[in-house]
Amino acid sequence: MLLHLNPASGVPIYLQIENQVKHYVAAGALGPGDALPSVRKVAADMRINPNTVARAYQNLERDGILRSVPGGGTYVAENPGGLLKSEKIRRLRPYARQIAVEGTQLRLEPQEIVNLVEQELESLEVADERVGNSHR
Amino acid sequence: MNELAIHTDKLVKTYSKLRAVDELSINVPRGGVYGFLGRNGAGKTSTMRMLLGLARPTAGSATVLGMSIGREQVAILERTAYVTEGKVLYGGMTARELVRFTRGFYPNWSDDAVARYARRFDVPMDRPFAQLSLGNRTKVCLLLALAQQADLLIFDEPTSGLDPVGVDEFQRVVAEDLAGDGRTVLISSHQLADVERIADWVGLIDNGRLLLEARLDDIKSQYRLITAAGTGLPQRKGGDILSANSDGNFRKYLVRANAEAFAAELGTQGATITEVSPLGLREIFLELVRKEEPCTSGNAGEIPAPAFSSI
Numbered sequence: 001m002l003l004h005l006n007p008a009s010g011v012p013i014y015l016q017i018e019n020q021v022k023h024y025v026a027a028g029a030l031g032p033g034d035a036l037p038s039v040r041k042v043a044a045d046m047r048i049n050p051n052t053v054a055r056a057y058q059n060l061e062r063d064g065i066l067r068s069v070p071g072g073g074t075y076v077a078e079n080p081g082g083l084l085k086s087e088k089i090r091r092l093r094p095y096a097r098q099i100a101v102e103g104t105q106l107r108l109e110p111q112e113i114v115n116l117v118e119q120e121l122e123s124l125e126v127a128d129e130r131v132g133n134s135h136r
Numbered sequence: 137m138n139e140l141a142i143h144t145d146k147l148v149k150t151y152s153k154l155r156a157v158d159e160l161s162i163n164v165p166r167g168g169v170y171g172f173l174g175r176n177g178a179g180k181t182s183t184m185r186m187l188l189g190l191a192r193p194t195a196g197s198a199t200v201l202g203m204s205i206g207r208e209q210v211a212i213l214e215r216t217a218y219v220t221e222g223k224v225l226y227g228g229m230t231a232r233e234l235v236r237f238t239r240g241f242y243p244n245w246s247d248d249a250v251a252r253y254a255r256r257f258d259v260p261m262d263r264p265f266a267q268l269s270l271g272n273r274t275k276v277c278l279l280l281a282l283a284q285q286a287d288l289l290i291f292d293e294p295t296s297g298l299d300p301v302g303v304d305e306f307q308r309v310v311a312e313d314l315a316g317d318g319r320t321v322l323i324s325s326h327q328l329a330d331v332e333r334i335a336d337w338v339g340l341i342d343n344g345r346l347l348l349e350a351r352l353d354d355i356k357s358q359y360r361l362i363t364a365a366g367t368g369l370p371q372r373k374g375g376d377i378l379s380a381n382s383d384g385n386f387r388k389y390l391v392r393a394n395a396e397a398f399a400a401e402l403g404t405q406g407a408t409i410t411e412v413s414p415l416g417l418r419e420i421f422l423e424l425v426r427k428e429e430p431c432t433s434g435n436a437g438e439i440p441a442p443a444f445s446s447i
Contacts, residue, residue, distance in 0.1 A: 007333040010414025012356035044312035047304065049169050049336045051315070052353065 001030075001037055005046055013048055017056035025065055025076055027124050036066065036074045140199070141166045141288050141320035142187060147196035149182045149344075156182040158344035159196065164322055164337070169315050171335035171352070171417075172324040175425055179344035180324045181221055184290050187322075188218055201288055214243055217281035221292040221324075223273045227266030231259055231276045235283070244285040253279050256305055270297030282309065289314060291323045295330065303330065310334050332417040340424060347424050348378075350392075352417070360395035361415050361423070363388050366407035379423050386410070390423045 001024070005016050024030040039057060043050035057074055060066040068074045103113035142164035149157040157179040164170045174180050185191040187200050189209035198205045200212045225234055231254070239245045254261055257275045260268065265276060274297050281289060295303045311334060314321050325331050331338065332352070340348040348355075369387045371380045376398065379390040387407075391398050399409045415423070 008329055008416040008418065010356055010416055012353040013333075014353055015357075040312065040316045043316055044308055047307035047311050048333055049315055050311065051168065051336045055353065 001042070003042070003046060005048065007048070013052050014056040014059070017042075017053065018059055021056070021060055022065060030076050032076050032078045034076045036076070038073065139166055140164060141168075142170075142198070142200055142322060144183070144187075144198040145196055147183065147186060147198055148194045149179070149186060149191060150194045155344050157186070157193075160341065160344060160346055162339050162346060162349060164320060164339075166320050167315070167318045168337050169310060169321045169323065169335045171331035171338040172322055172341075173328070173331065173338060173417075173421060174324075174341040178341050180341065181292055182344075183341075184218070184292055184322070184324065187290065188213065188216060214241075215286055216288045216290060217284040217286035219274075219277045219281045219289075219291045219294050221296075223270065223277050223296065225265050225273070225276065225280075228264055230264055231261040231279065234265065234276065234280060238280050239283070242284040242286075246283055246285050249283045249285060250279065253282050253309070256309070257302060271299060271302060272297075274298055275302065278306065282313070286319070288320045288322070291321065291325075293325055294323060295325065295327060303327075307334055328418045328421060338417070340421065342425050348392075348420075355392075355417075355420065356414060358393050358395070359390065359415055359420060360412050361388060361390055361419070362395060362399050362402070362409065363411040363413075364399075364402050364407040364409050366402075366405070369402065369405065369407055381423075388423075390415075390420070 001021075003017060003020055005013055007013055009016075021030070021036075030036075036057070037045070039050050039053045042048075042053045046053075057066060057068070061068055061074075064077055064079075066074050067077045099113060099117065103110075103116075108116075140163050142162065144160055144162050146159040146161055147157055148155065148159055156177075160179065160183060162172075162183075172180055172183075182191060186193050187198060187205060189205055189212065192206070201215055203212050205212065226237075229237065235250055239247070253259070257278060259275045259279050260272055265273065268276065274295065278294060281291075295306055298306065307330065310321055310323075313319075315334075315336075323331065323335065335352055338348070338350065338352055338355070339346060364387050365385050366387075367385070371382065371387065373380055376391045376393045377389055378392055379388075381388045389398070389402075395412055399412050403409060
């Protein structure tokens with residue numbers, strides 16, 4: 001698993017890991033049942049604190065994206081979309097609000113902001129096809 | 137078992153008139169990597185020496201691995217490895233001789249670890265210590281500390297003189313062999329980017345006093361630098377406001393929590409909030425330590441801040 005971490009940024013390292021794993025899963029680079037490297041291996045490879053990696057994995061497990069088998073490693077969950085729709089929307093709303101606020105401050109037209117999000121969705125689909133993912 | 141590897145309670149160390157350590161209370165959790173930060177002369181080395189029984193506290197108390205400093209010094213030393221700031225060992229001895237000299241003092245000493253780390257750090261084993269470069273001296277000190285298989289490792293500038301490969305190897309050892317194995321590491325370093333990578337807790341001291349002690353992730357999630365423009369804005373620290381700086385018509389506030397609420401409150405006082413941004417460790421260090429200088433100009437006669445009610 002390829003992670004790009006920037007420890008000096010204001011974003012906590014555990015959040016950087018969470019966001020990248022989420023991105024890999026959303027883009028299909030990681031599919032249901034795929035194994036993730038152990039906390040110890042990620043920490044050693046990235047030269048970061050194992051507690052930080054463990055925290056990211058725990059949060060991803062809580063969010064239903066990963067599942068861990070006691071003593072047997074961590075895997076991408078079979079059904080990472082298992083949350084209620086209302087809960088999914090509740091989690092996404094802050095990001096939608098941020099895009100709306102930033103876009104408006106930059107004086108973009110509402111349609112231009114919507115187009116931007118659509119382009120990002122399309123690029124995810126392209127990435128999904130490129131890895132030949134059949135899980136979704 | 138005590139969940140803290142190190143706990144100090146109002147530790148004081150004075151050298152004639154200088155209060156090097158001034159009522160310092162820190163808590164280092166077991167199994168963590170604690171970045172112990174501060175400027176030169178802030179009191180870091182004095183604190184470490186007291187923890188190891190190498191200096192006697194003027195006042196206050198501390199426990200190391202649940203044992204009281206001073207009273208249980210030998211037991212503490214058996215389970216604690218220490219790399220000193222000066223990296224000074226017997227100059228005439230080679231690393232191989234230093235290993236033979238040192239191993240008997242430590243019950244958990246591992247010759248396998250000596251071989252492993254000598255290889256990984258590329259330590260010159262057969263040249264007298266005095267003839268080695270600073271980087272190679274540091275490697276010998278690290279080798280002797282790591283071979284002790286200690287429960288607690290106290291590192292004072294552990295990467296001085298190391299080349300980038302050596303620094304990277306050191307970080308890997310801390311991540312994999314120390315933190316990954318549940319050992320506790322207290323690390324003092326000016327290399328903030330390295331600390332930021334490997335530490336899960338940080339303590340920042342200045343003039344012997346603790347300015348900040350927190351989980352690094354919490355600092356990143358909650359600490360914010362707020363930049364506001366306007367006149368008559370509050371310029372007072374206190375509560376969640378750790379520093380307040382003027383820069384022309386702009387004012388910069390470092391807050392440790394509830395940044396959005398404080399920004400909103402500034403807004404009701406007529407300020408224009410230009411930015412609420414997260415900070416890296418280096419920025420926090422500079423904001424906090426620079427602020428503690430005795431004569432900050434421009435603070436006199438300012439309107440005091442209204443009490444900021446935290447939510």
